[in-house]
Amino acid sequence: MSITVTPVSPDFVAEIAGIDLARPLPDTDRETIQAAIDRYAIVVFHGQTLTDEQQIDFARRFGPIHSSAQRARHTSIKHRLASSEIADISNLDGDSRVLAPDAKRRLDWLANRLWHTDASFRAVPGALSLLYAHVVPDEGGDTEFADLRAAYEALPAATRGRIDGLIAEHSIWHSRGQLSVTRYTDEELASLPPVPQPVVRTSPRTGRKSLYVASHASHIIGMPVPDGRLLLMDLIEHATQPRFVHRHRWRRGDLVIWDNRCTMHRARPFDTTLVRDLRRVTTRDESAGLEQAA
Ligand SMILES: [Fe+2]
Secondary structure, eight states: OOOOEEETTTTTTEEEEEEETSSOHHHHHHHHHHHHHHHSSSEEEESOOOHHHHHHHHHHHSSSSSSOOOOHHHHTOOOSSSSSTEEOOOOTTSOOOOOOOTOOHHHHHHGGOBBOTTTTTTOOOOEEEEEEEEEOOSSSOEEEEEEEEHHHSSHHHHHHHHTOOEEEOOHHHHHHHHHHHTOOOOHHHHSHHHHOEEEEEOOTTOOOEEEETTTTTTEETTOOOOHHHHHHOOOOHTTTTTOOOOOOEEOOOOOEEEEEEEESEEEEOOOSSOEEEEEEEEEOOOOOOOHHHH
16 A cells, blocks of 8 residues: 545645555655645545544644643533543533533534634644544535635735734634633633734745634734724635635545644534534644744
């Protein structure tokens, strides 16, 4: 079995086959996968069978792991998954029952339906997310991905000149607030304070520039809040036009890796009385976004 990389489009999304991710990863295959991520931003593997530990071990080959921020903002609930290195993206509670409509974690999780990039609300943001499907409904629950490199390159030169160097404030409470999900304790709120992030990033690996925007971004530092917010809304609207968007239809056993530094994503609706069990490991970026911009 040898690894193959098949592009879905010339430089956005590729499918990778011929590899069992549960087995120790040879260096040459790791390099092939990393090169595919650099080029295509999103890579898809089908038909995998992974325990949480195998998923974490595989992710660790691509960088240090970000502990899940879920534990910081849900201090008083029972968590289903043992490791803090894996985030529970399911609609299940600590006893593996479908979350009640008013469950706090369900309301928080609904913010995954807004366009975002993982962990941009942390000073050292997320680099790669690795999301693995244990159980998926027959219909709905797709994930859409937007290519923020192509979106940046398609902006008029004057707009690129205007936004280069801008800094946005990102906060997880801003994305939740858009859905009026505000039931957090002072301790939870204090655990994830707002952070500054550049609006335009340059990949240290490829040199390619991209937008870096998300529903977590509330305003532009140094600009009146409404002006900054409207600019962010315009950039998100631009970046999520169909020509920049790929939709992933989940199958059990899929593992999708995306680069949070140059993509956004959102979950699509499904019948939440049915089980959807996805689990995510996220690697940590090399340094704070602003340090990289400097
Ligand atoms: Fe996400």
